[in-house]
Amino acid sequence: MSTKNIFIKLLLILSLFFAACSDSPEIDNETMLDGDQIFDPSLYNPEQYLVSLSIDNPSSTQKNKSVIIAVHGYSGSTFEWDEFRAFSAINADILxxxxxxxxxxxTYEEFKKSTWKDWQKPIMAEYNALREKGYTNxxxxxxxxxxxxxxxxxxxxSIGDNGMKNIFLIDPIVIPSDKTLTLVGLVGPMLGYFEATNTTIESNYYYRFRPQETLNELLDLIDKVxxxxxxxxxxxxxxxxxxYKSIKDDVADAVSAVLIYKGLKNSDNLPINIEMLHSELHVVTRLNGRDDVTQKDRNIQQQVFEDMLMRLMQ
Structure with a gap:
């Protein structure tokens, strides 16, 4: 039997199997971000998370202070940068x-219907709001x-000359580590969603169920980039x-860093700065909520935070 025929029969079997499955996951509303009871705290108190809202009339000193827009990844929340905020509060004077x-x-349903351009809009909204208020750093x-x-x-x-001082990329995903992600367009409609393995704490801050529609959006984004x-x-x-790229993690292939290094240059055509981290965690800057965090992980996180703050304060 030819490989093509085997593949077609396998698809048929998968189609029949998943046709009986629901495309709506069983969500525990009391414990999961996916539900209708747990929401990101920035939705309730945005002024505690956005500098543009927390300071009505910034002084000239505040306008010149370093302000950093910190943004989480796919299926995550503002929780992803809480540790950096806590570290910075002790070690630096930044916003x-x-x-x-x-x-x-x-909710899961709101996540399901969002596009990557929807994900992107709040970044520019905060950037533009800061610029309009006169922040220069x-x-x-x-x-x-x-x-x-x-x-x-x-x-x-969208970000012009002298519009942004530093950009820090933590485990950027351009090429996924899991190559089966490219099959989402094929099997996604049959499955409806994919389930992640979250710890109890992570379930409050990360979607456990990933709609196939959003995974297709992610693929469209990284393909374009x-x-x-x-x-x-x-x-x-x-x-x-x-x-800052972990040598090995289960989400973003290390080749992602290579592609960025080769494809993106400084304005003077000099190469950008890449640091490979001896870590196997995806986004070592977020350790809270994980199982089996080691002292090595904490040391690497501190090293990255210190380097970021050093560059911000230059």
Whole structure:
């Protein structure tokens, strides 16, 4: 029997099997972000998370202070940058906006119908609001999917010359580690959603169920960013970028860092800064809620935080 015929029969079997499955997951509303009772806290108290809302009339000193827009990844929430905020409060005098991606931090159904452009909108909304209030020292920190979202903004010219001082990319995903993700378009409609393994704490801050529609959006985003990087482009004048990439993690292939290094240059055509971390965690800047966190993990996290703050205060 030919390989093609075997593949077709396998698809038929899968189709019949999953046809009997519900495309709506069983959600525990009391314990899961996916439900209708737990929401991201920034939706209730946005002024506690966004600098543009927390300070009505910034002084000239505040306008010149370093302010960083910190953005989480796909299926996550503002929780992802809580540890950086806590570390910075003790070790630096900076302002932090923790931005919630569009469609996130709400119910499963709201997440399901969101697009990657929806995810991106709050980033630009906060950036523009800070600019309008006169802040002059704005930087960006993104983890995982937040990285291709901001890379797309750079490519599209949404962030102009001298508009952003530093960009920090934590485990950017351009090439996924799990190559079966590319099959989402094929089997996704049959499955409806994919289930992640979250700890009890993580279930409050990360979606356990990933709608196939949003995974297709993620694939569309990283495919676009990959093609742009293959063509090559430059950072705006006055912007420095550094990538912190785990040598091995189960979400973002290390090749992602290579593609960014090859495809993105500083405005003077010099290479950008890449630091490979001896870690197997995806987004080591977030350790809270994980199982089996080691002292090595905490040391790497502190090293990254200290390096970021050093660059912000230069």
């Amino acid at each position: 932090i906006s923790q931005v919630l991606l569009g469609g996130h931090g709400r 704005i930087s960006f920190a993104g983890s995982s999917t937040a990285c291709p979202l901001v890379l797309n903004l750079i490519k599209e010219g 990959r093609k742009d990087l293959q063509k090559g482009y430059k950072l705006p004048t006055g912007t420095q970028l550094k990538v």
